[in-house]
Amino acid sequence: MTATSIEKVNGHVPDRGFDAVALAEAEAIRTRATAEADALRIKAEGEAEAEKLLAAEKAEKERIANERAAMRLEKERADHQAHLAKKAAEKAKADADREKAEQAAADEEAAEAERAAEQERTERWWKWGARSIYAVGLVIAAPVQLLHFWDPARKFLLAAPLLLEGLALVLAFGAAWAVAHRRDVSPYRIGIMISAVIAAAINLHGGLTKPEIGFNAGLIGAIASLGGPIVLMAYEHGIAQKADGIPSFRERRAAEKVKREEEAAREKARVEKQAAEARAAAEKKAAQEQADEEQRRRDADRREHHPEVWAIAEAMRSARGAAVVTEQIWGDAWYRKTGSKVVGVTPEIEELTQVAQFRMRAVTEAPIKGEFSLVESHRPPRAKKAPDAPDGRRSNGGTPPRRTSGDAPSPSPLARTQARLERTADRVKKDTP
Numbered sequence: 001m002t003a004t005s006i007e008k009v010n011g012h013v014p015d016r017g018f019d020a021v022a023l024a025e026a027e028a029i030r031t032r033a034t035a036e037a038d039a040l041r042i043k044a045e046g047e048a049e050a051e052k053l054l055a056a057e058k059a060e061k062e063r064i065a066n067e068r069a070a071m072r073l074e075k076e077r078a079d080h081q082a083h084l085a086k087k088a089a090e091k092a093k094a095d096a097d098r099e100k101a102e103q104a105a106a107d108e109e110a111a112e113a114e115r116a117a118e119q120e121r122t123e124r125w126w127k128w129g130a131r132s133i134y135a136v137g138l139v140i141a142a143p144v145q146l147l148h149f150w151d152p153a154r155k156f157l158l159a160a161p162l163l164l165e166g167l168a169l170v171l172a173f174g175a176a177w178a179v180a181h182r183r184d185v186s187p188y189r190i191g192i193m194i195s196a197v198i199a200a201a202i203n204l205h206g207g208l209t210k211p212e213i214g215f216n217a218g219l220i221g222a223i224a225s226l227g228g229p230i231v232l233m234a235y236e237h238g239i240a241q242k243a244d245g246i247p248s249f250r251e252r253r254a255a256e257k258v259k260r261e262e263e264a265a266r267e268k269a270r271v272e273k274q275a276a277e278a279r280a281a282a283e284k285k286a287a288q289e290q291a292d293e294e295q296r297r298r299d300a301d302r303r304e305h306h307p308e309v310w311a312i313a314e315a316m317r318s319a320r321g322a323a324v325v326t327e328q329i330w331g332d333a334w335y336r337k338t339g340s341k342v343v344g345v346t347p348e349i350e351e352l353t354q355v356a357q358f359r360m361r362a363v364t365e366a367p368i369k370g371e372f373s374l375v376e377s378h379r380p381p382r383a384k385k386a387p388d389a390p391d392g393r394r395s396n397g398g399t400p401p402r403r404t405s406g407d408a409p410s411p412s413p414l415a416r417t418q419a420r421l422e423r424t425a426d427r428v429k430k431d432t433p
Contacts, residue, residue, distance in 0.1 A: 029287060089209060126238075129231075129236060130231045130234070134228035134229065134231065134232045135225035138165050138224070140224035141200075142163075144203045144207070144217055145161035145206070147210065148210065166226070168192050168229045169254030174191075175233065192229045193229065196226050199222075199225035200222035203222040230337075299325060309333050310333075312333040313332075330343065
């Protein structure tokens, strides 16, 4: 602290004497004010620095939050883009599948339409071909019959060819009507064939008997009388089968082939099943034979080596109505005879086991012998005498003092345990042969 010199106070020279206490108080006030000012300054600087750090930390947190939000937004945008791409791919695939299915359906419809058109075309050609053949046959057969039935005296016989050929034609129309109305066509076909055969016979007879007709004309007339109705009946027969839903020869052959294949597959499956069942039965029989052989071996072994237990087991088997001595029966019989629940363990074996376990505990818990033994650790070490030290027993004539109870401290519990273990180990060694 430095002294302050005051020359004048209000124009007067003060007394050189001063109050040290007041000066110290003033110095203390000044020092306290300076300290408070420094404290306020430091506090302001600390607060400003703290605000600066807090602002920086807040700015860093906001930056990190903004980055995380941006990353999250970017991830969501990427996920959304992936979702849109997946949806677009799925839509494109669905469109492609739909177009493919539509194309397949269109191809199938086109093929079906083509098949229908082909069927219609062939049916139309077959229809008009059959009718044309019938008409040609009528044109050929009718003049032959007209020449055969020509008689100036009986001109009405000229209507006979119209009757014979017209009869076959009308019956053919009746057969077509029967097919359209799903009626039986057999009577019409029989009538057609009878009419055709009669007309063919007349034509052939006329060719043989009348020179103006000739054999060739009669023969071709007979063929024409038969061919036209036959072709027309074949056409009507196909139409009738189609209307009745009767399969064709090709369809029947394909169906028979499929049926034969199915029967062959069923027969093969049946044979394989029988073979598998036979193998399973053979394996089961072999396993049963092996089990029976093993049971006989066990029974013979137990009967020979454990007759007393076997007698009890046989009694229990008979009482329980069992066919053989099972493991459960044998275990119960062993327990009834020996008292042990472990099959194969007798009282003698259990005794030897107990002795062995006791020996093992004695060996593992045996006391430490030698220089590391703790038996003497409870007695303090004796101080060695110097070689020239006097004998302490000279005062009583060289006779050692008589020891009495309490002269030495009692052994510690550790020493007593160690001694007991040593005695137990020595006794076990003596008892063990």
